[in-house]
Amino acid sequence: MDDYRLRELLEVVEHNPKIPPEELAVMLGMSVEEVIQNIDRLEEQGVIRNYKTVIDWDAVGEEYVYAIIELKVALEDRSGYDTIAKRIAGFPEVRSVHLVSGDHDLSITVRGKSMKDVAFFVAEKIAPLKQIQGTVTHFVLKAYKEDGLILFGDEKPKRLPITP
Amino acid sequence: MLGEQITDKKKSGKISKVVQSIPPSGIREFFDLVMGRDDIISLGVGEPDFTTPWHIREACIYSLEKGYTTYTSNQGLAELRELICEEIHQDQRITYSPDSVLITTGVSEASDLAMRAILNPGEEVLVPEPSYVSYKPCISLAGGTPVPMETEREDEFRLTPEQLEKQITPKTRAVILSYPNNPTGAIMEKKHLEELTDAINEHNLIVISDEVYGKLTYNKKHTSITTLNGMKEQTIILNGFSKSHAMTGLRIGYAIAPEEIIDAMNKIHQYTMLCAPITAQMGAIEALQNGNAEMEKMKKEYNRRRRVFVRGLNRIGLDCATPGGAFYAFPSITATGLGSEEFAAQLLTEQQVAAVPGNAFGKSGEGHIRCSYATSLEELKIALERIEQFVEKSLLGRN
Incomplete structure (x- = not known):
């Protein structure tokens, strides 16, 4: 399959992973077999890494606290950023880990049940790591957009129902 | 039927004859x-369901913040006209000078x-119909006098040279081409346009080519008739940003034509419109400079809906x-009787489910309905289910 169509398949699946292959085939002008084979292959190759569901936990009363934490890292002999980054990434409380440019080195996101929860986690699990020179914790007060998804539901102006 | 109310209104003699002679729009x-009902899925909308891309809206907002609230020259901002020339050169490989461009308040004005x-x-x-x-x-x-040319389903609603020649008289001054077409979705490829040029040249007709859907073609790239041999001198291109960049309400379009014609159009424009709104012109500049990615994204989405809906x-x-x-x-819809x-x-x-009766677009549209797929795939699928139920019922009723 050509690159253009493959890309389009990925674009559609990225936003709507639940569309059945029969429907994808019609949407993209492919055969059902082509769709299934390509998706299988893309999954195997790790191009499609995961299918994710975005849940508004607040809506069911499960409140979480998020914090973005800047970490200053002192590299030890022979081990690079990867070693410490992987170590931190292992904690389930840690939602994302990025090596970044600027005046700190790693930027991580942590989720906990309360501010205390998050603060203890940082104090007990992250700060004591010997490569960590310092941490700055920013608690998230409100999320407006995440992973390309706008989270505020402004009312969309309505179109006229019939226009030429 | 539907028009009775309007035509039966008392005539006081205050309205000009020509306006009286125009029938109310079937749409x-x-x-x-349909107005005021919330339970309806409307396939009757002739505008994108996408909101104007944010970068374009943002450019409009920024221009307001900076105080761009003045008139522009009648013909429109020079930068915008230059960008339009660049764009048509890139897209159609034809060179126009900014003096051949007039910025208008939507394609309607143009x-x-x-x-x-x-x-x-x-x-x-001559007007192709539907x-x-x-x-x-x-x-x-x-x-003037409009003369319809009825295009046919068997020609995929393209205008054929026979249909064109049949209607030409000594009084014929111009022919309208509107491809990609609203309401049929028909396109005219280069080879189809070439078949028309002999008659156009022979009778020295002006071509008014409405190409507002030119960016929205799905398998073949749009060809403008102006690129064909000898046609540039005969052609007035009408185009705009409403459909390609989802900017309908900003009312911004343009005409490209030989300078003599543009000057004449500008003469009317300066006394009736003065200029197109500057905010919309600023948005159009942004659309031409940075709008391609968003446009392609919308086009891909339309294409997917098109496949699902037409097959359905x-x-x-x-x-x-x-x-x-x-x-x-x-x-x-003739199968339903x-x-x-x-x-x-x-x-x-x-x-x-609201769709527009085909005869609103001319007599030859009878027997069809126009369904816009500028609505979400979810809604289109529900609409298909409902149409299916309706068609099944009417077929049962017939048998």
Whole structure:
């Protein structure tokens, strides 16, 4: 399959992973077999890494606290950023880990049940790591957009129902 | 039927004869039935369901913040006209100077100006049908006489040289081409356009080519007739940002034509419109400079809906040509034995789906309905289910 169509398949699946292959085939002008084979292959190759569901936990009363934490890292002999980054990434409380440019080195996101929860986690699990020179914790007060998804539901102006 | 109310209104003699002679828009009548109802899935909308891309809206906001709230030159901002020349050069490989471009308040204004600039009283303009509802009234208001050319389903609603030549008289002044077409979705490829040029040249016709859906073609790239041999001197291109960049409400379009014609159009424009709104012109500049990615994204989405929807219609038994452009499907509903107004009205009352009767776009649109697929895939799927139920019921009723 050509690159253009493959890309389009990925674009559609990225936003709507639940569309059945029969429907994808019609949407993209492919055969059902082509769709299934390509998706299988893309999954195997790790191009499609995961299918994710975005849940508004607040809506069911499960409140979480998020914090973005800047970490200053002192590299030890022979081990690079990867070693410490992987170590931190292992904690389930840690939602994302990025090596970044600027005046700190790693930027991580942590989720906990309360501010205390998050603060203890940082104090007990992250700060004591010997490569960590310092941490700055920013608690998230409100999320407006995440992973390309706008989270505020402004009312969309309505179109006229019939226009030429 | 639907128009009775309006035509029966008492005539006081205050309204000019030419305005009285223009029939009310078939779409407008249907609109009154649908307005104010929330339970309806509307396939009757002739504009994108996407909001104007944020970068364009943001550019408009920024221009307001900076205080760009003045008039522009009548012809429109030089930067915008230059960008339009660059764009058509890139897209169609044809060179125009910014003096050949006039920025207008939507394509609607450009279409009106074109008619008024070229027509003498009683001269005829050939209009392919089915087509957009404004051409004929614009021609009449400019003192001309519209002459329909009926295109056929078997030609996939393209204009053939026979249909064109059949209607040419000594009074014929111009011919309108509107491809990709609203309501049929038909396109005219280069080879089809080439078949028309002999007659156009022989009778020295002006071509008014409405290419507002030119960016929305799905398998073949759009060809403008102006690129064909000898056509540049004959052609007035009408185009705009409404459909390609989802900017309908900003009312911004343009005409490209030989300078003599642009000057004449500008003469009318300066006394009637003065200039297109500067905020919209600023948005259009941003659209041309940075709008490609968003446009492609919207086009891909339309294409996916097109495939799903057209296939769905054909499966239901409503024969539908595959539209090559725009965002309309134009299925035949003759299998149901209903006329297009009947079909549309009953579909609306029984299944709460609004589509526009095909005869609103000219006599030859009878037997069809126009369905816009500029609506979400979810809604299109529900609409298909409802149309299927409706068609099944009407087929049962017949047997």
